Amino acid sequence: MNVPFLLSVLFGGLLAAALLVPGWFWLVLVAGPCLLASLLLLLLTLWKPTRRGKRPYILVDGSNVMHWRDGTPQIATVREAVERLMAYGYTPGVVFDANAGYLLSGRYLHNGALAKALGLPRDQVMVVPKGTPADPTILAAARNFGARVVTNDRFRDWAALHPEVEEPGFLIRGGYTSGKLWFNISDQPART
Numbered sequence: 001m002n003v004p005f006l007l008s009v010l011f012g013g014l015l016a017a018a019l020l021v022p023g024w025f026w027l028v029l030v031a032g033p034c035l036l037a038s039l040l041l042l043l044l045t046l047w048k049p050t051r052r053g054k055r056p057y058i059l060v061d062g063s064n065v066m067h068w069r070d071g072t073p074q075i076a077t078v079r080e081a082v083e084r085l086m087a088y089g090y091t092p093g094v095v096f097d098a099n100a101g102y103l104l105s106g107r108y109l110h111n112g113a114l115a116k117a118l119g120l121p122r123d124q125v126m127v128v129p130k131g132t133p134a135d136p137t138i139l140a141a142a143r144n145f146g147a148r149v150v151t152n153d154r155f156r157d158w159a160a161l162h163p164e165v166e167e168p169g170f171l172i173r174g175g176y177t178s179g180k181l182w183f184n185i186s187d188q189p190a191r192t
Contacts, residue, residue, distance in 0.1 A: 007038035058090040058172070059142050061151035062114070062125075063097040063134055066104065068152070068175050073103040075117045080181055081150065081174065082118055088185065093147070094118060095138045098130040139165070148172055150183065 011034040018027035065081050066073045078094060085092045094114070101109025109117075115125035126141075128134045135155055139162040142149050150172045155165040164170050174183040 004038055004041035007041070008035065011035035011038050055086075055089050055091040057145040057147035058085055058092050059138055059145070059147050059149045060085070060092050060094040061134065061138055061149060061153055062094040063100050063103075064151045064153050065174070066100065068181075070176075073100075075104050075114070079118050081183075082120065084181055084183070085150065088183075092120070092124065092150075093141065093145070094120065094125045095134050095141065096125070096127045097134045098128055098132070100127060136161070142170075150174060 011031050014027055014031035015035050018024045018031055060078065060081060062078050066075065066078050068081070069077045082092045082094065096114060098108075100114070101107055109127070111125050111127050112122050114127060115122045118125060126137070128137050135153070135158055138149055138151075139155060139158055141147070143162065143164065148170050152173050152175065154171070155162065159165050172183055172185055174181065176182070
């Protein structure tokens, strides 16, 4: 924000000088458009969201969570979990195995179709390629984003490469009791 502000002050001063100093009127042709451009940059900078103050990331093991209600795969279960996590103040990302679409609807579903079903932007949903397990992708993404993982999977096969799975609170368990969704999240972030 400092550079657009400084440019606005500089070109504002040059425009004032061009209007006040005799013989400098030609400077209006340069300072005027530059002032408008720097003000536009300043506005864009002010409206552009910054990372500071954003909601923390959380990853959802979609292929695991979709079985939480009654043991049958349902996209509504994942959607409810995502909505609850957003209400808790998180920015969720959801990762599915390649066969998730077949389990949910009898056909392959790509990132965009599952994102639409979840009401999320496409860049927050991923379907791993066929033949690739989702677990290492989930754990690598969690490490890269400094996120925790919502799943009932223990990831024991991946503990050697991802020792964080053994850390208390890294894996967030959940499910349904008496028809109500629950998570074992004890430290929900503040709502933003």
